[in-house]
Amino acid sequence: MASPEPAIRLRSSARTSTGQVRENNEDNIHLWSRDDYVLAVVADGMGGAAAGEEASRLAVEVIAMQFADLIQAPEDQTLSTMGEAELSNELRRTIQSANNQIVYKAAAEPEYRGMGTTITLAFVRGDRAIFAHVGDSRAYLIKGGAGQIIQITSDHSFVEALVAAGHITHEQAEMHPMRNVLYRALGQSDEIDVDLYYHRLNVGDRIVLCSDGLTRHVRPEEIARLALESANPDVVSQRLIDLANDRGGEDNVSVIVITVEAAEPLPPTYRQAHLADDDEETLLLKGRTRLRNPLAPPAEATAEGDTLHIDQKMAAERLSDAAEPVYFPEASPEALPDPLDPVIATRPAALHPLPMRQPDSLPTAGGQGEGHDTRLPDE
Numbered sequence: 001m002a003s004p005e006p007a008i009r010l011r012s013s014a015r016t017s018t019g020q021v022r023e024n025n026e027d028n029i030h031l032w033s034r035d036d037y038v039l040a041v042v043a044d045g046m047g048g049a050a051a052g053e054e055a056s057r058l059a060v061e062v063i064a065m066q067f068a069d070l071i072q073a074p075e076d077q078t079l080s081t082m083g084e085a086e087l088s089n090e091l092r093r094t095i096q097s098a099n100n101q102i103v104y105k106a107a108a109e110p111e112y113r114g115m116g117t118t119i120t121l122a123f124v125r126g127d128r129a130i131f132a133h134v135g136d137s138r139a140y141l142i143k144g145g146a147g148q149i150i151q152i153t154s155d156h157s158f159v160e161a162l163v164a165a166g167h168i169t170h171e172q173a174e175m176h177p178m179r180n181v182l183y184r185a186l187g188q189s190d191e192i193d194v195d196l197y198y199h200r201l202n203v204g205d206r207i208v209l210c211s212d213g214l215t216r217h218v219r220p221e222e223i224a225r226l227a228l229e230s231a232n233p234d235v236v237s238q239r240l241i242d243l244a245n246d247r248g249g250e251d252n253v254s255v256i257v258i259t260v261e262a263a264e265p266l267p268p269t270y271r272q273a274h275l276a277d278d279d280e281e282t283l284l285l286k287g288r289t290r291l292r293n294p295l296a297p298p299a300e301a302t303a304e305g306d307t308l309h310i311d312q313k314m315a316a317e318r319l320s321d322a323a324e325p326v327y328f329p330e331a332s333p334e335a336l337p338d339p340l341d342p343v344i345a346t347r348p349a350a351l352h353p354l355p356m357r358q359p360d361s362l363p364t365a366g367g368q369g370e371g372h373d374t375r376l377p378d379e
Contacts, residue, residue, distance in 0.1 A: 012040065025053070027252040030063070046182075058098065091196065096192055118182070119133070120137040140208040203261060233257040
């Protein structure tokens with residue numbers, strides 16, 4: 001029997017760095033931290049230097065404006081009191097609005113034509129987290145009790161589609177010439193499909209949101225190790241960015257870290273109960289049924305309609321990335337999330353990817369780069 005849940009305190013930190021090679025930063029991040037919730041956003045722009053910066057800036061700006069309105073809303077409609085279903089709808093509407101702004105500006109101003117951005121958002125309130133996601137930035141959950149790392153989001157990239165369909169391996173994907181091509185991002189079309197994920201949290205857990213500038217150089221087990229080495233999210237975010245830059249910093253690097261702490265001292269029995277409860281937690285994906293085999297027929301609907309209960313392990317976890325084993329919870333034998341839409345699974349030739357990101361290595365201007373300098377989100 002699980003012990004009573006302690007009161008939760010959330011601490012958070014956000015940093016972004018131009019890296020060692022790029023001359024500008026196309027990432028944009030923002031962090032809203034209140035007494036009872038945290039809202040965190042990472043956006044990684046693409047489409048050329050100025051266009052990428054503008055796309056990610058627009059996305060974060062629209063989200064900031066719409067959620068600022070919610071903070072001032074009547075008491076029963078604020079972020080502190082809104083139900084999960086309402087929050088989910090609000091996240092979808094907000095990201096659709098950001099997409100509309102990017103599409104409109106790209107059509108109206110030729111210099112921004114072809115611009116787009118990823119978006120990965122986490123809303124944490126108490127012991128519940130909702131993630132909204134488009135693109136290949138990532139959200140990770142590190143379980144403090146068991147030391148496990150779980151990739152919550154699935155990459156919407158061309159190579160991940162090929163991996164999920166069984167056409168190439170993860171090792172081949174890392175060297176694939178189209179590894180930087182996305183098939184879904186904000187700014188690509190008038191309508192955008194937003195993936196939503198739900199997770200229950202425990203004291204000691206960490207959430208890490210990041211752009212692909214981090215995962216290009218830092219493996220999941222290294223993210224987990226650094227996240228658990230310090231209880232201070234400022235220290236963790238800085239160490240992650242420093243490690244990516246020490247290994248070449250080939251891209252802009254953005255990191256947001258959220259730690260889940262007890263507001264009061266924990267009872268001695270909490271840790272044992274917490275470890276036992278980890279195996280019982282589930283993640284809910286609403287509105288999108290995903291299959292283990294993307295070529296298989298759709299699964300039967302559950303009694304709850306389009307809500308599918310899925311164990312924590314996500315299809316996009318890169319087990320082959322680990323130099324040493326990374327421990328994940330057991331997965332459901334019936335269903336797993338899959339990064340493919342049915343049309344992509346059955347007709348891979350029909351993919352309409354965005355323009356390729358910048359090459360992995362770019363020359364610096366006179367050998368100068370921003371290096372380890374980091375920028376907090378409001379600077």
